[in-house]
Amino acid sequence: MRYSAFKIFSQGLTGNKGWKPVWREPDPKPEYDIVIVGAGGHGLSTAYYLAKEYGMRNIAVVEKGWLGSGNIGRNTTIIRSNYLLPGNEPFYEMSLKLWEGLEQDFNYNAMVSQRSILNLVHSDAQRDAFIRRGNAMFLAGADAEYATAEQLRAELPFLNYDNARFPIKGGLFQRRGGTVRHDAVAWGYARGADERGVDIIQNCEVTGFDIENGKCRGVQTSRGAIRAKKVAVCVAGSSGRVMAMAGMRLPIESHVLQAFVTEGLKPVLPGVITFGAGHFYVSQSDKGGLVFGGDIDGYNTYAQRGNLPVVEDVAEGGMAIMPMIGRARLLRSWGGIMDMSMDGSPFIDKTHIEGLFFNGGWCYGGFKATPASGFCYAHLLAKGEPHPVATQMRLDRFKRGNLIDEKGQGNQPNLH
Amino acid sequence: MSQTNRIKGGLIDRNQVMNFTFNGKAMQGHAGDTLASALLANGQRLVGRSFKYHRPRGIFTAGSEEPNALVQLRSGAYQEPNTRATVAELFDGLTATSQNHRGSLEFDLMAVTDLMAPFLSAGFYYKTFMWPRAFWEKLYEPMIRKSAGLGSLSMEEDPDSYDKGFVHCDLLVIGAGPSGLSAALAAGRAGARVVLADEDFTPGGRLNAETLEVDGTAGADWAAQAIAELAAMDNVRIMTRTTVYGAYDHGIYGALERCTDHLASSGGKPRQILWRIYSKRAVLAAGSTERPIAFGNNDRPGVMLAGAVRTYANRYGVTPGQQVAVFTNNDDGWRTAADLAANGVAINAIIDTRDAPAVCDVPGARHIRNAAVVDTVGRKGLKSVTLTDGQVIPVDCLAVSGGWSPNVHLTCHQRGRPTWREDICAFVPGADLPPGMAVAGAANGSMTLAAALTEGRAVANAQIKALGMTPSRKAAPKAEDEPRDCAPFWHVGESKNRAWLDLQNDVTVKDVKQSYREGFRSVEHLKRYTTLGMATDQGKTANIPALAIMAECTGKTLQDTGTTIFRPPYTPVPLGALGGRSRGKDFRPYRLTPSHKWASENGATFVEVGNWLRAQWYARPGEQGWRDSVDREVEMTRNSVGICDVTTLGKIDVQGKDAAEFLNKVYANGFAKLAVGKVRYGLMLREDGICYDDGTTARMGENHYVMTTTTANAVLVFRRMEFARQCLWPDLDVHLISTTDGWAQFAVAGPNARNLLRKVIDAGHDISNEAFPFMGCGEVTVCGGMPARLFRISFSGELAYEIAVPARYGNSMMQVLMEAGKEFDAVPYGTEALGVMRIEKGHAAGNELNGQTTAYNLGMGKMVSQTKECIGNVLSQRPEMLLEDAIKLVGFRPVDRSQKLIAGSHFITKGDEATMANDQGWMTSVAYSPSLGHSIGLGFIKSGDTRKGEVVRAVSPIHGTEIEVEIVSAHFIDPEGERLRA
Amino acid sequence: MIINHPLLGPRDAAEFVYLGDASLIDRPDWQAEDAAEAFYEYGYLRDNPAGQHQELWYHEQGDRSWLVVTRDTLTHEISKVEMARDVARSRGRSK
């Protein structure tokens, strides 16, 4: 069913009774060309682009819970391509360009809203690093803009300029950055994939891989065995547990990132703002809630919940840069499990097991990557080689010494 | 307007009159009122507008579950959006305004959206606003954003202060209703350290709202007695106005105490306190929340929850209406009818969905069995209700009860799932409670007063036993079991008009059905697609009926349908409280250098370096800008002598028989053979082979070393060294302790450095070049016997020393050095001049040691020993870290010397296009070199060590600039190091 | 979270700094034939279990001891806390 204003009008006149299910609820077939494990954002976009770009239709996406139940539905909805390193920046810029055409592409309004992202600068060293980054963004064809404190004061008068422990000295804007309605991304991709014949099978947990002589032939699931020519794992947050079933240890730890939303407020923030002297980033949703987050809790966990110290740390950061939010109330907090990788950057790669592919390690940058991740994973699955913008996202990069360490924190996942 | 709806009774103090305004209208209430009870007393039924359709709404509940009656409280910078009138205590002078309307509350222009409702059903926005693309951000979204949101922030800094605190207890009792009081009494009598927390300002819970008796006294009186008994116990702490909002790991609970919200002014005291309650055990006695039944136009002002209606009557002495009907599926609804009737309020009808006899006798009320309300009339205030059989009953208040849901929220904060109990039509706590928690009373599905009292004591006693204490033998308080039968009934199928579930977010029964139709059938999909339960009330009244309707659609049981996950906070918590005192200048502590006082008296501008404040430069009168000061400081240092407080560098005292061996393992370069009285530069690698810190280490004695780290990494280096000491080489005899703050350390640099120091170092210490050469160290005395440490090290490239004295003498030492330096025109210099000189000298600092670069990149690859065991040397040899065309640190100068270099520019080979593929590296640090008279820079560029003399482009597209730069040695000044050895 | 320090008793986890898997104690032999491979695995690969996890915490705001904490990554329940120095020795580490 194609969505349009006319459709809404005609349905409205007939009591909205003619809307059809957005996706089917198929039973698994015995065999597929590709089985994608995980109907999160990345898994669904992979299926969508496999079908749309590479004409592959005999695909299943199997999901342990409900589609979109992973981090696609529990993030702070930010999109941006303000990366530094050549291993990352072209990839994220491609992703941002895909976001920019996404809604028309899949005929679903995910509310891609490019209201800008701003990284505040509080020291000269930080300024130098952001200038370096902004220039890297330009070199990769992205946009960037450096604003002085005076320019910021004019544009964002509510920030704490005059009574700050760490005064604001400027900031790096990416005007094309912004937010997207996260759930709608999963739904849009699911709908698009389903329309093209992809079977999205919810409540179907993978319990094992069928590996024979070093080749992956399919998966065991809670709904029976499914044979597949290729198995594409795409379960960030659960990568450790799932790949353990294939006997693999990964350069990944699972950590929880909490996120928060306030009660609905009339418009306050134009775009995304991140604090540079503490852990706090924030945007305002179309519904009016301030959506914010900070640092990960910092210990290995698979429990989708965090603890108070980080809640307080994040709120301190918020109060430090925008003390006018003191009387806004935190409404809800939640936690998502992140694949924290050893250099803070992801993987889209084959494994040493033939036919078994891996996509993960997104740290807390997975949401913005959703389109490009799916696109590049689809490319790898269909063509057998990495997409040109994802050539560094390999599992063996640590052995080779080719790191993609944006923050320069080294092999300690909780620092990325 | 007068208090037309005041009736007799209640817990209010009629002698205290409180004046307040609502939308500018002056009204009066009494001490003990909430804003909601006072508004109702004044006959104000319309109090707000709903989120999506701007429907007129009234007060719906009498507690924190309120979805409708949200107001903006106070004014100016104190403006507080989305405040529930139902929990806001009335104070004299209170001002409140209604929210979310354009025009007046009565005539909201945005109400037009309600007429468009057929086209605005669940998820409509996902299906449109896509064409043309540019219109989304230009037109559609701004329109949506403007109409979304409820209250407004003042945009001024929150003028109130907040505090935090830590409370420890054996048993935390959450809720001071009947079961909570019973539990607290039992635990308190047993001698346990008890914290009893309740969100209300008057503890007692439903006891204050009911006419039930405990131990033969009125419930509210019994509650007051119980509180008095508890208050007299040293081991019990009663925290009223305190909401326990979250259950975190290992018995830690988050709680918010509202200290001054009930006062006209906080009087300079913290407005609220965020408590972290550390409990060994907890009893959740959070009670239950009533839920509505969905029927056509059930959102009119005047349609209220039945329990709330009698709360207003019994506790506040207010009747929400003069002509009241009750619509119920359970026995409890009848209590409302009975209690109001007893207060002389006309009860027109009791409409019971069940085909059952009357629960009690209610004078004057018609009992209509097996019936339901299908619709209502009265846009801005209820006028009548229509029943399934078509009969119309004129009423101005309809009390609705769809049964009660235990407040299981906190039981689910650690991912526990509630279970459905058919007999009470409710979800009760599941098996996976947060460790240490037990549940009692209505929160546990024990819905009668008698059961709550008994269970409260029993659960507390079990917890007391588990703590190894002896329970008190005193019996539980006694009450009667009131009738609580309930028959499931969620929505009136016959209703043609919209039947509302989520009153704040305007989610209707039809929306739930459409969600099902479109495939959004999991409860999480339902929530996310329709926004059910995502409003400020978190669906406390709406969720269960909506889930029941989804269960009807899918044919599943409610148990299988499940609930969405309850997460903290239970009720919303202001960000100000979560931030506590850490805001403004108090966001983080200040660390001051020992000479801070002197510096601030001598023209210093300070800069934040981590938590330190350091002098950035010292302006002198007549200087036009910071560059004047910095240039002067550099020139005078290089020409004579300058003094810089370098105390912030980390200092670690390393002692032990194996200290040398230990240092040899943590530094990449050799340290085994450093002689006593000598200093060595040391490079530290992370285990992954990347450089992360450098500094000098001085051998002060046979088993005694003093290490310095960078300012930024002092804590990190210490942590990693402790790791090495305890976890990697546990049998080395080595001991670490930080002395960073203990020694005031000053760099004294420049050709006259020795001459200056000779004046302050006591005679008898030979500091001549021969006796005390470059990289020497030792203990000396200054100013007549003051112990000091002297290091001959140089960051500036000049003849330089660092001299350290006990920190309490630091400010004095700075004065002395300046006094003694007068004859040399000694200058103090700040971090800017320090930075200029280190760039002139080609020393790497934070911009170069940024966690991404190796010794190989820094041109120090050979320092990394491969002939000893040390951290990082193995992984530093990975093949792609040693590529021939790897970036190397070199110097840069502009071809046109008048041009200014920009840190963060990228290098592009001449003739190449400025793209990422052609990126050759970047400029890390730049400075104007007063010594050379032009801008200089350090930077990493591919194969830099072999490209000296080449001219490349330094591009900074973010500035729109590009300049030609020449690759040169990083050592701009004195490359042979003659000065520092002088 | 609360960590029951073997010497100091229960302390808020906020006093500690987390490092990661306690396998980081088992630093490979730098002179072994396969040192490069062993250090790669040591430095980069993790079991990352969903369940019992032995992990390193540093009592930075306390006695500066490193601890090995055995904690369930699904429930956060802590079943054991040991001094890392003792664990290191028991695993054969010395000088």
Add this chain to the structure above:
Amino acid sequence: MSRPISLIRKGNVCVPDYTLTSAPPLAGTDITIGGARLTAPADLAVVSIALPLGGEAAAQKAIKTAFGTALPEVGKSAIGKNGARLVRLGRDQAFVLFIHATPDAEAVVAARLKGKAYTTDQTDVWCALEISGPDSRAALERICPLDLHPQAFAVDDAARTSMEHLGTLTIRTGENAYLLMSASSSAGSFLHAVETSIKNIN
């Protein structure tokens, strides 16, 4: 070139051209608000003692001889000769706190221990405040995560923790008295934190 430390003595043959004056960051602090008083102890010297690996017994013996009291268990402190307080911070680390004005506290302790333990001067690393009076515990409750209830934190108990982002050492010195120590560089923020706590409960 190094020579023994000679402290300023009257009658020193060599009269220095310059003299250094001591300015400890909280010197002179004496604030009373409601039921709590905040003072900065004068001339409090702090020296750390590390027990050598393998030499613990000898070090403990030397400590006992030097201070007249055995090194207490971790988390406890004990008062020895001349009021010196030994605070056991960890397995192999202790502090000794004593009143001593001149900047040679470490040398004094080292001499007494006769090389059986490693010593480091910590006097200037720390600043100290004593909070006393009936409201002390209530005030500390606002910033101190430790359970200071007498059942949990007896007189002479000692513990390090973090308060308002500052590392601290707390020693219960009396029924209603606590010695609080924190880094000397952030003394101002530390005083502000404790003082605000007292103000906030009044």
